[in-house]
Amino acid sequence: MRKLDYGVLVLLVLFCLILQSTLLATFSPGGLIPDLILIFVVSTALIRGSTDGALWGFFAGLGLDLISSGFLGFHSLLKMVLGFFIGLLEEKIFKDNLLLPAIVLFAATVIHELLFLTVAASYRQLEVRLLPVLSTIIFPLSLYNALLAPFFYAKLLGWYRSRSRYQGEGRRI
Amino acid sequence: MGWWQRYRRFLQLAMAVILIITAISFVNKEKGRYKLPETVLGAALGPVQGIVQGLSNRLKGTLEGIAELKHLREKNRLLKEELEQKEFMYSLLLELKAENARLLKLLDLREMIPEFETIAARVIAREPSNWYNAITINVGSRQGIEVDMPVITHRGLVGRVMSVDRSQAQVLLLLDQRSSVGGMIQKTREPGIVKGFAGEEENLRLLYLPREAKIRAGDSVVTSGLGGIFPKGLKIGSVIEVKAEEYGLSQYAVIEAAADFHHLEEVLVILAGEGEEEVE
Numbered sequence: 299m300r301k302l303d304y305g306v307l308v309l310l311v312l313f314c315l316i317l318q319s320t321l322l323a324t325f326s327p328g329g330l331i332p333d334l335i336l337i338f339v340v341s342t343a344l345i346r347g348s349t350d351g352a353l354w355g356f357f358a359g360l361g362l363d364l365i366s367s368g369f370l371g372f373h374s375l376l377k378m379v380l381g382f383f384i385g386l387l388e389e390k391i392f393k394d395n396l397l398l399p400a401i402v403l404f405a406a407t408v409i410h411e412l413l414f415l416t417v418a419a420s421y422r423q424l425e426v427r428l429l430p431v432l433s434t435i436i437f438p439l440s441l442y443n444a445l446l447a448p449f450f451y452a453k454l455l456g457w458y459r460s461r462s463r464y465q466g467e468g469r470r471i
Numbered sequence: 472m473g474w475w476q477r478y479r480r481f482l483q484l485a486m487a488v489i490l491i492i493t494a495i496s497f498v499n500k501e502k503g504r505y506k507l508p509e510t511v512l513g514a515a516l517g518p519v520q521g522i523v524q525g526l527s528n529r530l531k532g533t534l535e536g537i538a539e540l541k542h543l544r545e546k547n548r549l550l551k552e553e554l555e556q557k558e559f560m561y562s563l564l565l566e567l568k569a570e571n572a573r574l575l576k577l578l579d580l581r582e583m584i585p586e587f588e589t590i591a592a593r594v595i596a597r598e599p600s601n602w603y604n605a606i607t608i609n610v611g612s613r614q615g616i617e618v619d620m621p622v623i624t625h626r627g628l629v630g631r632v633m634s635v636d637r638s639q640a641q642v643l644l645l646l647d648q649r650s651s652v653g654g655m656i657q658k659t660r661e662p663g664i665v666k667g668f669a670g671e672e673e674n675l676r677l678l679y680l681p682r683e684a685k686i687r688a689g690d691s692v693v694t695s696g697l698g699g700i701f702p703k704g705l706k707i708g709s710v711i712e713v714k715a716e717e718y719g720l721s722q723y724a725v726i727e728a729a730a731d732f733h734h735l736e737e738v739l740v741i742l743a744g745e746g747e748e749e750v751e
Contacts, residue, residue: 323597367598367605367641424648426670
């Protein structure tokens with residue numbers, strides 16, 4: 299990875315942020331907005347491991363915090379933690395299986411939303427009854443994210459591979 | 472005979488011509504009446520002729536078509552381009568027409584509430600998270616926007632400004648769980664708090680209504696002016712149904728918001744007004 303490659307990733311994050319806050323927030327089936335940033339962080343963690351997962355989780359999450367109306371730090375905190383733990387799976391998985399990111403994203407979204415609700419409730423920002431929102435928001439949203447994940451993941455994996463091959467990096471991904 | 476040998480062919484041709492001319496004048500003497508051979512031949516050949524003629528026409532058309540193909544292709548390309556341009560213009564026009572209608576409504580609203588100084592703003596982004604309800608508008612502190620200024624559309628109250636940048640501001644929508652607005656039933660003047668419950672089915676409610684208050688579905692809910700943020704009398708929505716609070720000490724009304732939060736494109740921010748100064 300060169301400096302320029304990080305620049306490409308930063309652009310990708312910015313693109314996701316814009317898309318998520320405009321197009322996807324406007325044409326949202328059932329009022330659901332897919333979390334492209336979460337998909338990016340989880341994909342990165344699965345491809346590159348804990349350190350990258352946590353770092354990108356923090357910075358991409360911070361970007362989301364900055365354009366969101368919620369408290370600064372909610373997204374960066376949660377996505378960093380999730381990025382780290384999902385990154386632990388990196389060495390144990392077969393990266394070419396595209397079902398994997400879908401499954402991980404489904405689980406990650408459920409955990410992310412539950413943690414988000416907990417954190418937001420502890421700051422008295424949100425107060426919802428869990429059972430209804432599980433079926434109206436959390437599960438449909440997880441499914442939505444999981445459906446988008448394989449495409450995003452495959453592209454990102456291909457890109458990372460082309461970068462490491464180009465520079466002859468010792469580490470295989 | 473030498474001259475016969477020499478001119479035989481011409482003579483034969485001349486005789487044939489004379490014969491045919493005679494035959495023609497003989498046959499056509501009674502015009503309009505087919506004779507048997509013609510009828511038979513006509514009957515036998517007619518259908519085939521029809522088919523062949525049709526095919527010929529088609530072939531001719533095809534051949535001409537082939538000849539014209541290059542020309543037509545070019546023409547087709549030009550026409551297509553023109554059509555695309557026109558379609559683009561048309562959709563642009565439709566968009567402008569719709570925008571015009573919306574802006575006219577905003578203008579009407581502005582004239583309806585001359586006591587308030589307002590500024591029009593365009594929605595440039597929405598809240599990217601599923602749990603909050605907010606929009607970003609394209610006016611900020613440079614245009615005089617401040618935190619807590621009310622935001623409306625021609626339909627009714629939308630929310631209030633929650634944070635301001637130099638050139639943009641974030642607006643907290645009524646549906647957001649962090650939003651509370653002093654409201655009242657317009658007819659009975661029964662006051663309560665309008666709170667957002669985004670994520671739940673009844674996403675907007677008028678809370679803390681006395682148990683004995685008589686409220687019916689369809690009653691209008693407007694801002695009460697209490698709290699100092701919103702001027703009095705802005706339309707919030709209408710009551711869908713009334714429910715008893717837990718333990719039955721008070722009741723609450725489920726409200727259908729007047730503003731269409733999913734299709735917000737332009738809004739008005741109320742900069743200052745008499746109502747605001749009154750309550751301050």
